[in-house]
Amino acid sequence: MKKILIIAKKEFLDMFRDRRTMIRMILIPLLIFPLIMNVVTRIQSSVSEKQAAEKLTVGFIQSQESIPAIKRMSQEPNFEFTSYTDTTQLRKDVVAKKINLGLIFSPTYLTDYTSGKTAQYSVIFRGADFEEYERLQKLLQREDSLIVDSRMQELGKSYSFLAPTKANEINVSSIKEILAKYAGGMLPYIFMAFLFMGCMLPAIDLFAGEKERGTIETLLTSPVNRAQILIGKLIVVTSIGLMSATIALIGLFISLNMLQADSEMMTAINSILSPTLIATLYILLIPLAFFFAGVMIPISVYSRSFKEAQSILTPLNIIMVLPAMAGFFPGVELDYFTAFIPIVNVVLATKAIMAGNADFVLIAITFISLIVLATISIWIAFRQFGKESTILR
Amino acid sequence: MIKASNLFKEFKLSKKQKQENGTSEEVYRAVNDVSFECKPGRIFSLLGPNGAGKTTTLRMLSTMVVPTRGTIEICGIDIAKNPNEARKKIGFLTGSTGLYERLTPDEVLKYFADLHDVSKEEFEKRKEHYYSLMNMHDFRSKKIGQLSTGMKQKVSIARTMIHNPDVVVFDEPTSGLDVITSENIITLIRNCKEEKKTVIFSSHIMTEVDLLCDDLVIINKGKVVFEGSMEQFRTGMKSETLTGEFIRIINESN
Numbered sequence: 001m002k003k004i005l006i007i008a009k010k011e012f013l014d015m016f017r018d019r020r021t022m023i024r025m026i027l028i029p030l031l032i033f034p035l036i037m038n039v040v041t042r043i044q045s046s047v048s049e050k051q052a053a054e055k056l057t058v059g060f061i062q063s064q065e066s067i068p069a070i071k072r073m074s075q076e077p078n079f080e081f082t083s084y085t086d087t088t089q090l091r092k093d094v095v096a097k098k099i100n101l102g103l104i105f106s107p108t109y110l111t112d113y114t115s116g117k118t119a120q121y122s123v124i125f126r127g128a129d130f131e132e133y134e135r136l137q138k139l140l141q142r143e144d145s146l147i148v149d150s151r152m153q154e155l156g157k158s159y160s161f162l163a164p165t166k167a168n169e170i171n172v173s174s175i176k177e178i179l180a181k182y183a184g185g186m187l188p189y190i191f192m193a194f195l196f197m198g199c200m201l202p203a204i205d206l207f208a209g210e211k212e213r214g215t216i217e218t219l220l221t222s223p224v225n226r227a228q229i230l231i232g233k234l235i236v237v238t239s240i241g242l243m244s245a246t247i248a249l250i251g252l253f254i255s256l257n258m259l260q261a262d263s264e265m266m267t268a269i270n271s272i273l274s275p276t277l278i279a280t281l282y283i284l285l286i287p288l289a290f291f292f293a294g295v296m297i298p299i300s301v302y303s304r305s306f307k308e309a310q311s312i313l314t315p316l317n318i319i320m321v322l323p324a325m326a327g328f329f330p331g332v333e334l335d336y337f338t339a340f341i342p343i344v345n346v347v348l349a350t351k352a353i354m355a356g357n358a359d360f361v362l363i364a365i366t367f368i369s370l371i372v373l374a375t376i377s378i379w380i381a382f383r384q385f386g387k388e389s390t391i392l393r
Numbered sequence: 394m395i396k397a398s399n400l401f402k403e404f405k406l407s408k409k410q411k412q413e414n415g416t417s418e419e420v421y422r423a424v425n426d427v428s429f430e431c432k433p434g435r436i437f438s439l440l441g442p443n444g445a446g447k448t449t450t451l452r453m454l455s456t457m458v459v460p461t462r463g464t465i466e467i468c469g470i471d472i473a474k475n476p477n478e479a480r481k482k483i484g485f486l487t488g489s490t491g492l493y494e495r496l497t498p499d500e501v502l503k504y505f506a507d508l509h510d511v512s513k514e515e516f517e518k519r520k521e522h523y524y525s526l527m528n529m530h531d532f533r534s535k536k537i538g539q540l541s542t543g544m545k546q547k548v549s550i551a552r553t554m555i556h557n558p559d560v561v562v563f564d565e566p567t568s569g570l571d572v573i574t575s576e577n578i579i580t581l582i583r584n585c586k587e588e589k590k591t592v593i594f595s596s597h598i599m600t601e602v603d604l605l606c607d608d609l610v611i612i613n614k615g616k617v618v619f620e621g622s623m624e625q626f627r628t629g630m631k632s633e634t635l636t637g638e639f640i641r642i643i644n645e646s647n
Contacts, residue, residue, distance in 0.1 A: 003508065006504070006507045006508060007508075010493075010496075010500075010504045013496065013500065014493055014495050014496060017495035017496070017536070018495060213491035213492075213493075213494070214487075214489050214491030215491040215492065215493060217457060217485065217487065218485065218491075218505070218552070220456070220457045221455045221456060221457060221480055221483055221485040221562075222480060222505060222508040222509065223477040223478070223480040223481045223508065223509055223510070224477070224480075224508055225477065388457075388458045388459070389404065389405075392452070392457065392458065
């Protein structure tokens, strides 16, 4: 045990002195979510502020009858209505972005309006700038409501005549449950992606890197068993992976607090990220980290150089990401089949715990299956590390 | 003391390797029935052309690879039965030995001293000895990545000797090094002899062998083709130069 700790201590020191490790394992996981959240929030608010302040020019071809509607809509701030006589020209100007939108009222607009028929108009818009149409749509819907109101008055009916039934919705799901169902896959996904990336760099550096630097020979001639060397290094690989995932979680928590969501939502988020969930997540992620390390180490041991190991391991990222996305699909649940599929089981188990409907037996199956897989992968890693043809390749 | 008896090392050939070598043999025999004895206070040289099996033999002696057959005793310890005890007696250095670039010489020495169960007092004493001997005090706390090749080689030497090994194995120790850096190694080998350590080194530089060696074994294609003292080698020479004689022996054995 003493020798294992000596190796682990030295490897930690070595890894923490590596600028790549510090950036990839600590800085990026910590800053990525606050940064993304900050940038997205800023862009969103600046875009919507800009849009609201931007003047929309609407060209229209009017019939005499449509004048009241135009007059009313012209009162709206940041809207300018320009009269056209030629439909083709109106269309051309919208295409050329000389104006934002075009409105063509039918000649019988007011007649239809007053006689209870459907008063028709056409809207020319650019689908690429759909938000402009959405702004005009609000004005047009208001016009529509005015027509309905006047018609109802003429008929002497109340508005409820048009709404014969009304459902009073009683949602018994808590925000926590809804969040767990629709966003629940996100948390384990993030955790696992950073766990994987966190394990990858030390797994490469501590094995392929050691071979490439020519330090492995010195280590192999020291009075320490290969199993001790492997375990010492394995501890470092999994610890850095878990550390990276934890830092990402802290980053995510910071960014959620930056969101300034409503208090009910924040309470739900805080209750989801409960100590029980975090503890369970770690219980599942520790064997998963060993499993990841057990998969990466044989590849790294086999590789002649850091670059070779990196080129083999990077595509594995995709293989890991695909099952981790299982949590994003609402219908996929933890059951006696999915509990045996590594990665998928962790995502679904976390999701179930978040939603508060976790089955203890299924969680136990998930945990045991991960332990079995981790043991097998570490055994393979040990076999590979013990092979002369591989280690001195 | 090193005693190697009837050493064999075979490597299994892959299909691709068989095709490349044009052979139907399942294995490649890198070392073929090699026996020798290295005595304390004497410098033993293992000579041979590239691919002769020198590195494989030294790797077997330093417990990195396991012999297919045969036995090795290091200071009376059978390395197959007790490899860790044998490793405590061995210092291993090659010309291409790497160091941990992000650590300082102090940290590297401490790491290997800890792995060899060197006590704190003994470690401090030996560290200071080598720092003074090789003028290492100025760069003891600098990261190894920032050191020159010569400085790195000094760290490698101190690392090899920090646990005071009885047996020191040098695999082409001066290969790729300049004259000044090589001189550090030559001095180290001489010091080891004075300290009555068992020294074995592989080389194909005959001037280096002539300068240092007491006993030698020449191997070619994994087999011993000459064994004796340096004196016996010189007396029995049929060529004018040492290099010429070495080439003659190799050619004769081909």
